Amino acid sequence: xxxxxxxxxLVAATVTPMTPDGQINLSVIRQYVDYLVREQNVKNVFxxxxxxxxxSLSIQERKQLAEEWMCQGKDKLDHVIIHVGALSLLESQELxxxxxxxxxxxxxxxxxxxxxxxxxxxxxxxxxKVASEAPAVPFYYYHIPTLTGVKIxxxxxxxxxxxxxxxxxxxxxxxxxxxxxxxxxxxxxxxQFVFLYGVxxxxxxxxxxxxxxxxxxxxxxxxxxxxxxxxxxxxxxLALARKYQFLMxxxxxxxxxxxxxxxxxxAVMTFVSGIxxxxxxxxxxxxxxxxxxxxxxxxxxxxxxxGD
Numbered sequence: 001x002x003x004x005x006x007x008x009x010l011v012a013a014t015v016t017p018m019t020p021d022g023q024i025n026l027s028v029i030r031q032y033v034d035y036l037v038r039e040q041n042v043k044n045v046f047x048x049x050x051x052x053x054x055x056s057l058s059i060q061e062r063k064q065l066a067e068e069w070m071c072q073g074k075d076k077l078d079h080v081i082i083h084v085g086a087l088s089l090l091e092s093q094e095l096x097x098x099x100x101x102x103x104x105x106x107x108x109x110x111x112x113x114x115x116x117x118x119x120x121x122x123x124x125x126x127x128x129k130v131a132s133e134a135p136a137v138p139f140y141y142y143h144i145p146t147l148t149g150v151k152i153x154x155x156x157x158x159x160x161x162x163x164x165x166x167x168x169x170x171x172x173x174x175x176x177x178x179x180x181x182x183x184x185x186x187x188x189x190x191x192q193f194v195f196l197y198g199v200x201x202x203x204x205x206x207x208x209x210x211x212x213x214x215x216x217x218x219x220x221x222x223x224x225x226x227x228x229x230x231x232x233x234x235x236x237x238l239a240l241a242r243k244y245q246f247l248m249x250x251x252x253x254x255x256x257x258x259x260x261x262x263x264x265x266x267a268v269m270t271f272v273s274g275i276x277x278x279x280x281x282x283x284x285x286x287x288x289x290x291x292x293x294x295x296x297x298x299x300x301x302x303x304x305x306x307g308d
Contacts, residue, residue, distance in 0.1 A: 006194070009227075012044070012215075014049075017032065042220075045079070054083050055087070059094060080104055110142040120152055145175055174215075225248065240305060258291050
């Protein structure tokens, strides 16, 4: 693991493998790591987040998953970022301390989503209390207002944030408000914060305004294709980059119409990787056989520019 290397490029928001009876399945994490590195060329992971059903897991389960990803990712992954956000401040602090103990590359926190912060100071106070429990670990804010209901602009939050959180490194920005993201990047260029975009179907737009990379669920199974898009953008070959983004969007638009969420992502990962990801945890329910059949056929029909 090389935690001092800048976090950039693609970060797979990992799913949590489960057994048929709904218990976490640690036995396939090693295979999962090897698949991401070898098949998808993705060497960064974001564990126990939304895609990983983090808030549906017990504290002990989250610790076990974090430990297993750290263990199996040693010398294979560049960054293992552990999401430690929780509704309870004490639980979030406990998870932050644990992540520090096992040597995580970084920790991330969402805003509490039941009793919500209503302004910058309240949100910053919560984040600071968590970050202070891991004073040597890079800290990232996970902005996902569609799920948390906390719509405090990140541009506002970042103003003077290092005075309160010295370990602050950047943001996982999972929102479609590209104006907010652009202002964040423009105003904090000297700080060298990392901005990772979290709306996969709009990644190219975020790259155009300066995002450093992305955290997302599709990079579990479209990581290699997305890396080719990043390479095209860097050349720059914008026509080719757009082609990749449009084709990814075509797939996502198709499955969203069928009903697409964490359960369906687990199903797609299972048939693409061959690794059994199992069912989601209630109240989510497994993807239907109809979804699996249609999604698989659609993915196989896409005419990728590289001919694969």
